[in-house]
Amino acid sequence: MNLKGRKICAGKAEGEAIVSEQGISFYGGVDPDTGIVVEKGHDLEGKSIAGKILIFPQGKGSTVGSYTMYRLKKNNKAPLAIINKECETIVAVGAIISEIPCIDKIDITQIKNGQKLKVDAENGIVEVNG
Amino acid sequence: MELTNEEQEMLAGKQGNAVKKSMEILVALGEIFGAKRLIDVASVQVAGVSYHNLGDAGLEFLEELAKDGKVKVLTTLNPAGMDLENWQNLGISPEFAEKQKKVIEAFEKLGIVTTCTCTPYFIGNLPRFREHIAWSESSAVAFSNSVIGAFTNKEGGPSALAAALTGKTPEYGLHLEENRQAQVLVKVNAKLEGTRDFGALGYAVGKKIGNKIPLIKGIQKANIEELKTFSASIATYGGTGLYHIEGITPAKTITPKEEILIVEQEIEDAKKALNDAAEGEIDLVAVGCPHCSIKELQKIAQLLDGKKVKKETWICVARPVKSIADKMGYSKIIEESGAKFACDTCMAVAPLKGRFKALATDSAKGCFYGRGSNSFKTKFCTLEECIKEATE
Numbered sequence: 001m002n003l004k005g006r007k008i009c010a011g012k013a014e015g016e017a018i019v020s021e022q023g024i025s026f027y028g029g030v031d032p033d034t035g036i037v038v039e040k041g042h043d044l045e046g047k048s049i050a051g052k053i054l055i056f057p058q059g060k061g062s063t064v065g066s067y068t069m070y071r072l073k074k075n076n077k078a079p080l081a082i083i084n085k086e087c088e089t090i091v092a093v094g095a096i097i098s099e100i101p102c103i104d105k106i107d108i109t110q111i112k113n114g115q116k117l118k119v120d121a122e123n124g125i126v127e128v129n130g
Numbered sequence: 131m132e133l134t135n136e137e138q139e140m141l142a143g144k145q146g147n148a149v150k151k152s153m154e155i156l157v158a159l160g161e162i163f164g165a166k167r168l169i170d171v172a173s174v175q176v177a178g179v180s181y182h183n184l185g186d187a188g189l190e191f192l193e194e195l196a197k198d199g200k201v202k203v204l205t206t207l208n209p210a211g212m213d214l215e216n217w218q219n220l221g222i223s224p225e226f227a228e229k230q231k232k233v234i235e236a237f238e239k240l241g242i243v244t245t246c247t248c249t250p251y252f253i254g255n256l257p258r259f260r261e262h263i264a265w266s267e268s269s270a271v272a273f274s275n276s277v278i279g280a281f282t283n284k285e286g287g288p289s290a291l292a293a294a295l296t297g298k299t300p301e302y303g304l305h306l307e308e309n310r311q312a313q314v315l316v317k318v319n320a321k322l323e324g325t326r327d328f329g330a331l332g333y334a335v336g337k338k339i340g341n342k343i344p345l346i347k348g349i350q351k352a353n354i355e356e357l358k359t360f361s362a363s364i365a366t367y368g369g370t371g372l373y374h375i376e377g378i379t380p381a382k383t384i385t386p387k388e389e390i391l392i393v394e395q396e397i398e399d400a401k402k403a404l405n406d407a408a409e410g411e412i413d414l415v416a417v418g419c420p421h422c423s424i425k426e427l428q429k430i431a432q433l434l435d436g437k438k439v440k441k442e443t444w445i446c447v448a449r450p451v452k453s454i455a456d457k458m459g460y461s462k463i464i465e466e467s468g469a470k471f472a473c474d475t476c477m478a479v480a481p482l483k484g485r486f487k488a489l490a491t492d493s494a495k496g497c498f499y500g501r502g503s504n505s506f507k508t509k510f511c512t513l514e515e516c517i518k519e520a521t522e
Contacts, residue, residue, distance in 0.1 A: 008158055032185060063286025064183045071187035092158050093288045097191060
């Protein structure tokens, strides 16, 4: 199955999906040294987003979150790519400065945890396998 | 989005890597928010200055930009994590200080005026009515849009930097006249005087209307200090980057149909909601959130004259404003009382967690960050009561 969205930040990635139904605040919500979600009560609390393709509706919280994404990337704990329902400023800017491929305007309910994905952000395409 | 030839060249990297990266940010934001073009900005205010928030990676990002980047318009900085000269006096560790200085050096290399303050309009970054600017720092955004009538969106640190390095911002949101009209009418029926009352009003209105743009009626008078704290409070507790006050702010607006009422009791409730410190628990008193005006320093000096503080007391201020107080002798009075100036920084961005239990302040925004980032209990009181708390 192919899903078509909009490019936010170009790049290609291939990996396993980790899906959240909730907004993510990178600043305060994700540990920049480990890539583990630390926000209390979040549906990904305690899980690592490092090396996965991260799917969530949209970003929230402080604009410092863009720098947190950059810190994740420098620590090799960033997601391989980000797929949003509706991208907002914090995640868009964070993806660009960190060079994380990013697509939005995707029906993210079509993607399940653990599925293998191929992301071609330049063309806004997510290939879902298995 | 349509780009001019020059803008396309900037995006392609002809003006170097920092400009290229900046254009990528601006174009992506423009596409997301449906901007048709980029517009020129007259000035920029950059947030994301404290090393506490940036970490080593953020510092590295700034140093990377500073390799070939230079700002194209007047650009000023938000508060840092410490007083850049007098950090030892505020109990900051040498390790933190060293990193924070490196952050400031990178900003300086970019050509940014490194007077770290949330009140850039007090130190020479003063836009005019209807001028397009790209500012971060939510209190300064609300102040410049509302009190001055300049046009800015609420930028984040990196998007503000991108605007500074290109002199441009995408034309969407509050840059467009049609998006600056009031969306809800707020009738205020309460007596308001002083920074605490206006902070409480910002809390009450913000909680009720969220990020809608209000037209507020029923406020007879408000000075710059009261509007400064109101801007901080409504942006913190609601989220709007713009408000109108009938008879006080300069922009024209339609009168919206949706109407709410704020009564005296709600102002009292707001004051109570920000008070959870027990009697005798206060161990930090801090004023100047947003940074003090010279008038506030004069008042603080009067209140502290001949007295000694018995608790850690911070007067947060932009360094150039303090230098006026130096000349007038206010600083001497304040420092002789044992109170400390916290220039370039404030209690919201300095690494204070664990050092204090409870904060007394006249700032509603200060209460939010005291509680959130630092886990302090708070006492929300007038400026006079803050000084009384410090000296008793």
